[in-house]
Amino acid sequence: MGTSPDERLLRALYAEHGGPLLGYALRLTGGDHQQAEDVVQETLLRAWRHPEALAKRPVRPWLFTVVRNLVVDAHRARVARGGRHLPIDDGQATLAALPGSDDIDRALESWTVAEALADLSPSHRAVIVETYYHGRSVADTAKVLGIPPGTVKSRTYYALRALKLALEERGLAP
Structure with a gap:
């Protein structure tokens, strides 16, 4: 059975x-x-x-x-x-x-975003963290990561696409 x-x-x-x-x-x-x-x-x-x-x-x-x-x-x-x-x-x-339900929803969404970020490759995660979470410019991110500015731009583009997909899989992105 x-x-x-x-x-x-x-x-x-x-x-x-x-x-x-x-x-x-x-x-x-x-x-x-x-x-x-x-x-x-x-x-x-x-x-x-x-x-x-x-x-x-x-x-x-x-x-x-x-x-x-x-x-x-x-x-x-x-x-x-x-x-x-x-x-x-x-x-x-x-x-x-x-906290109110809005605070709980925000916290759960934050955890979900953190899980999605953890699923990214280390190079994609690093570029997202530097540009979006630390608010660095492309030039500053390039210096911090030790890569050319063009690489920062392309990695950011592909990292955002991968993050969007990971969030969609978790039901957070449209």
């Missing part, structure tokens, strides 16, 4: 995203391992129930947003049921310090 497509999807999601999701959930729950595991399990269950959500956008940011929403919802439910506010060591400070 083989595994169903649904089971393969869940296994693939867990294999690719389970570790980072658990780490994030642990931070949000103040280190409560059981609650963090429950949140990750519920997140993957929601991904399985709503495969259309995975097809329309990058998967990892959506998963991280679901984790955050589940932790916040659980906290609000505890307070609404008359539960006491959580002490600082149970995650209240973590929840209070949570």
Whole structure:
């Protein structure tokens, strides 16, 4: 007997995203391992129930947003049921310090861009870092990298094309 497509999807999601999701959930729950595991399990269950959500956008940011929403919802439910506010060591400070969803989206996009940059060849990555992140001119980049200015221009052109492709593969570029 083989595994169903649904089971393969869940296994693939867990294999690719389970570790980072658990780490994030642990931070949000103040280190409560059981609650963090429950949140990750519920997140993957929601991904399985709503495969259309995975097809329309990058998967990892959506998963991280679901984790955050589940932790916040659980906290609000505890307070609404008359539960006491959580002490600082149970995650209240973590929840209070949570950035808004826009900040989380920006952070996830930054991680995705960093992963895409890591996939570039060292020469392409170096030229992108020098020109875009350090803001150097072509001439300054040529001096720093010890290559001719024409090489900086051509590497930048091809590096940007490779970066765009890497970002498209991750669902971040149009």
